[in-house]
Amino acid sequence: MERRLWEIIDELSESEFKTSASLGEVLGASEKTIRTRIKELNEEIRMHGAEVYSKPRYGYYLRINEPGVWMDFLNSRGKEELRTPTDSKERTHYLLVLFLSRKDYIKIEELSSFLYVSTKTLSNELKKVEYILNRFHIELERKPYYGIRAIGKEFNMRICILHNQLMNTNPFFEVRKEKEKEIELIGEALLHLSKEYGVRFAETAFQNTVIYIYISISRMKKGFYIPKEALKVEESDKRELLIAERIYTKLKEVETFEITKEEIYYTGIYIAGKSHMGDIxxxxxxxxxxxxxxxxxxxxxxxxxxxxxxxxxxxxxxxxxxxxxxxxxxxxxxxxxxxxxxxxxxxxxxxxxxxxxxxxxxxxxxxxxxxxxxxxxxxxxxxxxxxxxxxxxxFKRKNNILLVCISGKASSQMLMYRFRQEFGEYINTIKVCGMYDFEQCDLSDVDFIFSTVPIYSKVTVPIMEIKDFLESNEIMAVRRFLQVGDFRFLQNYYQPKYFFTDIHKSTKEEILHEMCLRIKKVTEVPDNFEASILERESFGPTDFGNLVAIPHPCQILTKETIVAVAVLNEEVLWSSHMVRVVILTSLSEEKTEDTQKFYDVTTKFLMDKSTVMQLLELPDFNHFIKLLCEVGIKK
Known part of the structure; x- marks a missing residue:
């Protein structure tokens, strides 16, 4: 029973009359509204051993005819009562239930009185409701002197109910406990038939399908049917339609409702949309x-x-x-x-x-x-x-590495053995040399140097210092070093000429325009370069938090790879997040193994908030490259 009717029961007395005026004053409703609600209340409670007795010029009082039946009804109140909406979120969901559960119009004044809010507050709530309904292609229709109601396809209304039930822990959408047996029966039937017909569900999709069928039956019982229409059954959908038909046939043994071919069709459609075919x-x-x-x-x-x-x-x-x-x-x-x-x-x-x-x-x-x-x-x-x-x-790159040790053939052989054992899948050859022999070593085919001592000679090969016996906390760092490879590849993407720290603009469009202008001064880009970047922005956000955005054109446009970085002095609202670092990327058609590594390292930078903050504290190109290398080595 509805909350507004319970409120009248709370105010009525078994020993004295109360007028409609006094009830209206307490409940914040007109005398006419009180009389209408009492009529509705009597229709509800007569079957439960009570009635509201009225006497002209005296008012109303509650008459209990069957105390035992009435007490059972009162004890069920916790299960049936809809809790009064107390804030904006609850009123929004209550209004959703109201509009989706009735076909007739309801006046704004009645809603305002019923919810104890002003028409201005109600208007704001209705905007939120309308936004939610529109997402499911349902509209609020307003008609002068009649009021407001929801119009749309019945299938969409059921999807709307289901979606809001899943996404919000709200009392207005909770499934009643006494219906658990019906839901359990639907679940058992769906599980059995899906196995029989080879249809598979993810766990959440299975639960959603059960609730959809439950909602459909509840709606049909109240006269909300999917209208008759010409149906085109695809060959691939036939097993889902058979599942739907057999579930409804099973449920009709214990429930009373009429089933139509349209109901079977749309339930089959829902099953097909939520199921998958398993392992190919x-x-x-x-x-x-x-x-x-x-x-x-x-x-x-x-x-x-x-x-x-x-x-x-x-x-x-x-x-x-x-x-x-x-x-x-x-x-x-x-x-x-x-x-x-x-x-x-x-x-x-x-x-x-x-x-x-x-x-x-x-x-x-x-x-x-x-x-x-x-x-x-x-x-x-x-x-x-x-x-x-x-x-x-x-693709696991095989590297040629050089181990540099201070002394001792035995210790160097032990270190070489440890490298083979831990990193053999990444190693092609290993050479070992002592600290005093390093100057004479041929480094032409060496990819990495791992040294137990500092190396002061200038070499072009990446060097990583390690302990004599390769401690456990170094193993992951070495593995990552070998996986990522030589970070010199970053020089092919990030260059000082495309690193900007003096762009002072206040909008996304202005920043992108300025970056494109500066890029054009350095290299040749097509006329539609900036337009393509803005078009990509219209497809979806390129900012995902951590004050970073990574815009790019819709397609490959430039002959050379361009990665421009702008470190802004102030935060700017991009799409949905504030941004201070903009990494504009435009890759060339040239195929290279480094493309994946570039995205891998850049993504790690974007997602590492502490590293981004370090760049903001010291917006320098060399510092930026150092940060990229450090974050790239991290697991």
Whole structure:
């Protein structure tokens, strides 16, 4: 029973009359509203052993006809009562429930009186409600003298209810305890049938599907049905439709509701959008459609043209993306949310993979003519991150190293043995020399020098000092040193002529314009260079926290690789974060093994807040390169 009716029960007495005027004064409602609510209340409580008795000129009092039945009803109050909205967030969710659970209009004045807020406050709450509803293609319709109501497709309304139930721990969306058996029955049926038909769910997707079916049945019982329409059943959707039909058939044995072919169809659509086909290696009948594979090719081509990262020949990635796009297309077409709850964490830890996914999302938006949700982008980023990790694993550089020891053949042989044991997968050859023989050593084929003593001679080979017996805390640093390789490759990307510390602008557009002007003074860039960068900014944010942004053109435009860095004196709002370091990247078409290492090291810098702060404290090019090298060696 609704909270407003419980409030009247609280104010009524079993021994004395109360007038509608006195009740209205206490409850903040008009006498007419009180009389209407008492009529509704009587319809609710007569079946529970009580009634509101009225007497002209006296008022109302509560008459208990069956005390035992009435007490049972009162004891159920904790389960049924909707808690009074006490703040803006709760009122927003209450209004969502109200609009999604009725077809008729309701007047602003009635809502204001009912929620005990002014019409101005209510107007602000309605703006928030309208924003949420619009995300699910539901509108608030306002009609003079009638009021306001929600209009939209029934399927979208169910998705809206489900999404808000998942995303907010709010009493207005909680599932009633007495319905747990029904939910359990749905879950058992879905689990059995999904196994029978070979349909697999992630845990969260399975739970969401169960709740969607529960919401659908609840709505049907109240007369909210998906309207009749021409349905086109795809061959690939038939097993999901069979699952839906058999679940409803099972539930009709214990529930009373009418089922239509439209209800079966849309439930099957929801199941198809939330399920996946499992491991492609165990599904010999998985057939890639020409349309889907073409879309995957366009995504990988877009990534190559934008970032010069070659993933087009990665068969495993292509197969995973083809498989993922099948349910994703259904979700996009029918506006089914994809709840990927590690989106923020993935942005932080895999910045570059996320930006690649954003660029791939541009292709999908053009293909489907719809915006791609952040959660969908985050899931695509995971596939790209896996592919990038596999590329790094498959290519392990073999290095020629020189060990420099102070003295003692035995100790140097022991150190060489330790290097072979710990880092053999990264080593091609090892040479050992003493401190006094170092000047005569041929370093022409040496990639790295590891020394137990300081080396004062000027050499072009990277040097790392270590202890005589390679202590345990040094092992990870050495391994990372060998994995990343020679940091001299950074010189091909970061150059002093593109390092700016004197840009004094207050907006993103002004900063990018100034950086482009300065780049043009140094090297040749196409006329659409700045426009392409701004176009990329319109696709999605290039700032992900830590005061850093990494803008870039939509595609490869420059003959040479350009990486321009601007360290700003003041914070500037970029897209959604404040920024003080701007790393504008424009890669050339030249293929190099260092591209992945460049993104790896740069991403580590972007995500390391303490390192960014060190650059802000000393905005110097050489200091910046030193910080990049230090953060690159970190695990």
């Amino acid at each position: 290696n165990t599904k010999p009948n998985f057939v890639i459609s020409e349309k889907t594979d073409k879309l995957v090719s366009q995504m990988l081509e877009e990534i190559y043209l934008t970032y010069n990262v070659e993933l087009r020949d990665d068969l495993n990635l292509r197969m995973m993306l083809n498989q993922h796009l099948i349910p994703m297309e259904i979700r996009i077409k029918y506006n089914i949310p994809f709840e990927y709850f590690v989106e923020d964490e993935l942005k932080e830890k895999n910045f570059f993979s996320y930006t690649m996914a954003q660029q791939a999302g541009v292709v999908l938006e053009k293909a489907y003519n719809k915006n791609i949700a952040d959660d969908e982008i985050a899931c695509l980023a995971l596939y790209f991150q896996l592919a990038m990790e596999e590329k790094k694993t498959s």
